[in-house]
Amino acid sequence: MKKLHKKKYVIFAVLCVFVFIVAFSVLSGGNTSYDGKSSKAEMGSIQRTLKENGTVFSKRVNTFYSDMSQKVEVLNVSIGDKVKKGDILLTYENNYMLEIERANKQIDAITAMYNESVKGADFKEVSNIKLNISTVENNLVLAKSNFEKIKSLYENNAVSEIEYSEAKNNVEALENQLQEAKNNYDLMTRGVSANVKKQYEAQVEEVVIQIKILEQRMEQSSIKAEFDGVITELNVHQGGMTQTGVPVVEIQDENSLGIYIEVLAEDSMKVSKDMKFIVNTGDEMKELKVNKIYPKAQPSVSDLGVEQRRVRIEADLTEGMNMKIGSELDVVIVLEEKSGVLLVDRDAVYKKAGKEYVTVIEGGNEVEKEVTTGLKDDDYIEITSGLTENEVVLTEY
Known part of the structure; x- marks a missing residue:
């Protein structure tokens, strides 16, 4: 009799554990075995973007050259000096x-x-x-x-x-x-x-x-500032001689700035004027507009030594963006954006035989579903068909 009672207790304990597991599974959405490896399909916004490093530049630059070797009799400026329009920067020796x-x-x-x-x-x-x-x-x-x-x-x-x-x-x-x-x-x-x-x-x-x-x-024997600006380059000293073809002095306007990026020629075809040109200043994300796309690609060599053809794209800095000429900033151009669309984790989608699939968790089972995708960013993919909101998909396989 004691053995019979003991068996009943064991069976009862096993049933309790089973009921607890089933209850927990139901309460947690049937996803106990996929914690941290799954996510829900949710509505949201997504952008297709182009990311590059941008460089701040002055839109007004005046570089003076000497067409012959001349002696500098008087030099009135040094690098970094602020000058006003009409200021005499230097004077060559003359009679x-x-x-x-x-x-x-x-x-x-x-x-x-x-x-x-x-x-x-x-x-x-x-x-x-x-x-x-x-x-x-x-x-x-x-x-x-x-x-x-x-x-x-x-x-x-x-x-x-x-x-x-x-x-x-x-x-x-x-x-x-x-x-x-x-x-x-x-x-x-x-x-x-x-x-x-x-x-x-x-x-x-x-x-x-x-x-x-x-x-x-x-x-002509004197060089005058043609606008208010700052001296950014100076290759002479008082009493020294200029060199033909070498810049003597350069002025840039600090109050008329832009930022440019150089993108691969094939990527430039996706960019058009007035697209969002988002700049990360370090303190905030500043939204500008593309205002100039150069018509010709220029040869360039990547950091890895690969020869490329790149196109320059510019945007004007807005008032209050106090940036230094030559500063480098992260830039994102928004090529396309959508809101109110169905999104899943990028890792949830995989390809097989030329088609795209996700694995959906239904009642504790894994069900493979074919999907059609749209925009993609670094984290998410737009699902245009094959999946509904709140369905749970695997993100690790």
Whole structure:
């Protein structure tokens, strides 16, 4: 009898354990043997992206070269200096001021000789009147051309009568100015030999041309900042000589920045203007827009030494993004995105005989199901058919 009671206890204990296992299996969704190796199909959002390292650059860069070897007489900047538009960065050694001074003395001498010849006529005044005539003539040509355009537009009711009258009056006023200037010129030079007058005028005009050339050369002997910026490259020192073909100084605008990436030529075909260009600044994810895709792929060598063809893609940095020129940042271009779609863990999908499958856990059993997939990212895959929300799939096989 004792043995019989003992058997009953053993059977009862086994039944209790079995009931506990079944109950636990039901409460846990029948997935006790797949803990950590399965996941549910859930609705969510997914993106197809392109990831690259981006580099911050200035959209305004001015690099100055020297077309000959020249000595730097004065250097006013060093690398990192902030400069304003019009600031003189450096000046080459030259003697143009002395040559201009000498040319002006030549004009004074010619003027004195002319005044002596015409006995009283002021040559400087004569020269000024002649210059005024030339200026008015040029202005009159432009005014007449403008009037013809306005007249044509007026006849086609494209401009107002006021604009037409203003253009016409401008021509008439310039014609009167020209006639007055010519009359003054005739009065000033009356009695002067035409040959003498032309001779001295030609001499002065020749010297004036020489002065203009010298002034241009003197202007070119200095390098000026063409916009506010920072000195990012400097390859000379005061008293040193420049080298032909080597950049002398470079300015970049820190307030006009962009960021670029270089992608494989085949990947660039997937990118279009205004796509999301997401930058990881380290503190936040900043969403920009693709604003430029270069039309030509350039040769490049990867870190592994593989020759590639890459295309440059740019986006403008927005106000408040205080980045250093040359900084490198992680960039993601969003090629396509969907929301409210069915997703599974990427590891859940496998291929077999050219088709895609997942293994679904149903009542503790593994059931293989063929699926159709859509977008993929690093973690998830979109399921377009073959699976429903909340189904549990294996993620490790």
